[in-house]
Amino acid sequence: xxxxxxxxxxxRAFADERDWEQFHSPKNLSMALIAEAAEVVEHFQWLTEQxxxxxxxxxxxxxxxxxxxxxxxxxxxxxxxxxxxLDAAEKKIVLNAQKYPADRAxxxxxxxxxx
Amino acid sequence: xxxxxxxxxxxRAFADERDWEQFHSPKNLSMALIAEAAEVVEHFQWLTEQxxxxxxxxxxxxxxxxxxxxxxxxxxxxxxxxxxxLDAAEKKIVLNAQKYPADRAxxxxxxxxxx
Amino acid sequence: xxxxxxxxxxxRAFADERDWEQFHSPKNLSMALIAEAAEVVEHFQWLTEQxxxxxxxxxxxxxxxxxxxxxxxxxxxxxxxxxxxLDAAEKKIVLNAQKYPADRAxxxxxxxxxx
Amino acid sequence: xxxxxxxxxxxRAFADERDWEQFHSPKNLSMALIAEAAEVVEHFQWLTEQxxxxxxxxxxxxxxxxxxxxxxxxxxxxxxxxxxxLDAAEKKIVLNAQKYPADRAxxxxxxxxxx
Numbered sequence: 219x220x221x222x223x224x225x226x227x228x229x230r231a232f233a234d235e236r237d238w239e240q241f242h243s244p245k246n247l248s249m250a251l252i253a254e255a256a257e258v259v260e261h262f263q264w265l266t267e268q269x270x271x272x273x274x275x276x277x278x279x280x281x282x283x284x285x286x287x288x289x290x291x292x293x294x295x296x297x298x299x300x301x302x303x304l305d306a307a308e309k310k311i312v313l314n315a316q317k318y319p320a321d322r323a324x325x326x327x328x329x330x331x332x333x
Numbered sequence: 334x335x336x337x338x339x340x341x342x343x344x345r346a347f348a349d350e351r352d353w354e355q356f357h358s359p360k361n362l363s364m365a366l367i368a369e370a371a372e373v374v375e376h377f378q379w380l381t382e383q384x385x386x387x388x389x390x391x392x393x394x395x396x397x398x399x400x401x402x403x404x405x406x407x408x409x410x411x412x413x414x415x416x417x418x419l420d421a422a423e424k425k426i427v428l429n430a431q432k433y434p435a436d437r438a439x440x441x442x443x444x445x446x447x448x
Numbered sequence: 449x450x451x452x453x454x455x456x457x458x459x460r461a462f463a464d465e466r467d468w469e470q471f472h473s474p475k476n477l478s479m480a481l482i483a484e485a486a487e488v489v490e491h492f493q494w495l496t497e498q499x500x501x502x503x504x505x506x507x508x509x510x511x512x513x514x515x516x517x518x519x520x521x522x523x524x525x526x527x528x529x530x531x532x533x534l535d536a537a538e539k540k541i542v543l544n545a546q547k548y549p550a551d552r553a554x555x556x557x558x559x560x561x562x563x
Numbered sequence: 564x565x566x567x568x569x570x571x572x573x574x575r576a577f578a579d580e581r582d583w584e585q586f587h588s589p590k591n592l593s594m595a596l597i598a599e600a601a602e603v604v605e606h607f608q609w610l611t612e613q614x615x616x617x618x619x620x621x622x623x624x625x626x627x628x629x630x631x632x633x634x635x636x637x638x639x640x641x642x643x644x645x646x647x648x649l650d651a652a653e654k655k656i657v658l659n660a661q662k663y664p665a666d667r668a669x670x671x672x673x674x675x676x677x678x
Contacts, residue, residue: 449649449650449652449653450649451566451567451649452566452567452649455649455652458656459656462656462659462660465665465669466663466665466668466669467669473612473613473615473616474615474616474618474626475607475610475611475612475614475615476612478600478603478604478606478607478615479604481600481603481604481633482597482600482601482603482604485593485596485597485600485633486597488593488596488597488640489593489594489596489597491593492589492590492593495590496590497588497590497591498588499590500588500589500590500593501588501589501643503589503644508644508646511589511644511646512641512644512651513651513654513655515637515641515644515646515648515651516648516651516652516654516655517655518596518600518633518637519637519648519651519652520652520655520656522630522633522634525603525630526627526630528616529618529626529627529630531623531626531627531630533630533631533634534564534565534566534567534570535564536627536628536630536631536634537564537570537631537634537635538564539628539631540628540631540632540635541573541574541577541635544577545577548581550580550581553581553583554580554581554582
């Protein structure tokens with residue numbers, strides 16, 4: 219897989235071959251997206267933060283699969299809405315840099331707890 | 334933004350400049366990921382499927398920002414776990430192709446409702 | 449089960465007998481809560497709204513179990529924070545009545561899409 | 564608010580007075596439910612477990628409102644599916660007691676990480 223563009227095209231073909239476009243409304247895909255994000259959360263819910271940083275290999279492999287599922291639905295949803303993900307990410311990073319200037323945000327937990 | 338690799342590097346620098354690594358445990362990032370996925374869901378919760386396919390321009394712009402937020406946390410989380418997202422996506426598509434052969438899955442709503 | 453108070457007491461005893469208090473921080477319980485909410489979402493993600501109103505008996509039974517799981521973690525989380533759920537619900541309904549006066553909100557989809 | 568039955572009746576009247584039944588399909592309500600659960604998660608995502616156990620009063624008040632929102636949508640969703648929440652909770656607790664016998668589960672983190 220070279221990039222997000224190839225991924226988008228393969229997912230589009232995958233859905234098309236199965237006649238699944240009819241199920242892939244943005245509304246439905248947003249539900250699938252959050253259901254997959256929840257699978258990620260489930261892996262971490264009873265772990266300490268420290269444990270979450272040092273996953274055993276098999277668990278890490280499972281988490282990788284869940285992250286892939288999130289990406290798949292995210293790319294599919296963006297495609298259905300004709301949104302360019304990298305372009306949107308670029309814009310968001312610029313906004314975030316204005317919102318949290320590095321010199322003031324440095325090590326500032328309040329920035330985190332109050333956003 | 335060229336690709337996910339550049340995005341990963343920029344997010345890493347962004348967190349580093351703000352001394353935010355301490356907050357970015359995979360556990361915490363999984364929570365931020367699902368919170369952003371929920372912002373996407375919120376845009377669609379009272380819309381019909383049909384309406385979700387024909388968003389007004391300003392609403393579509395807002396959804397693009399939420400999708401960007403999901404991508405940002407997804408990339409950051411993968412980075413903290415040293416997971417290659419495109420590689421994981423590739424593997425998952427292969428698995429899905431085996432699980433849902435195109436000829437049998439064609440237009441099959443049951444495949445959807447019973448997985 | 450008579451009421452939420454009995455449910456709270458039984459869940460407290462259940463955790464206590466298993467020495468699970470240590471895992472039941474509000475942070476962790478909020479993750480478990482959303483993971484269970486996602487199980488509910490999963491049942492509906494590929495259904496039309498109409499289909500979601502007319503579930504087959506076995507599916508309805510499964511959804512009932514997921515709703516129970518959400519309630520269990522919600523009650524447990526409220527208990528750990530010493531929050532009275534019915535009291536909080538009462539307050540929220542009063543707030544909502546002020547926010548959405550019946551005469552103006554009547555049949556107003558915009559109230560929904562723009563909140 | 565005396566109990567869940569009164570809450571259900573008040574929410575039913577609230578929706579009826581505003582002609583909102585049309586938006587309250589179980590599918591839509593499951594989305595609203597998880598969006599509210601995510602508001603809870605947001606409060607805790609950058610806190611340590613310890614901090615989540617010792618919220619300042621104003622933050623605790625905000626979390627109480629979010630928990631109320633989760634309860635409101637949970638009760639509304641159960642009502643639309645004609646599910647008795649306390650009855651479902653009772654059944655689930657019995658199942659959980661069989662699944663995690665107190666003597667074997669005692670202080671067992673593995674029971675948590677491997678379910």
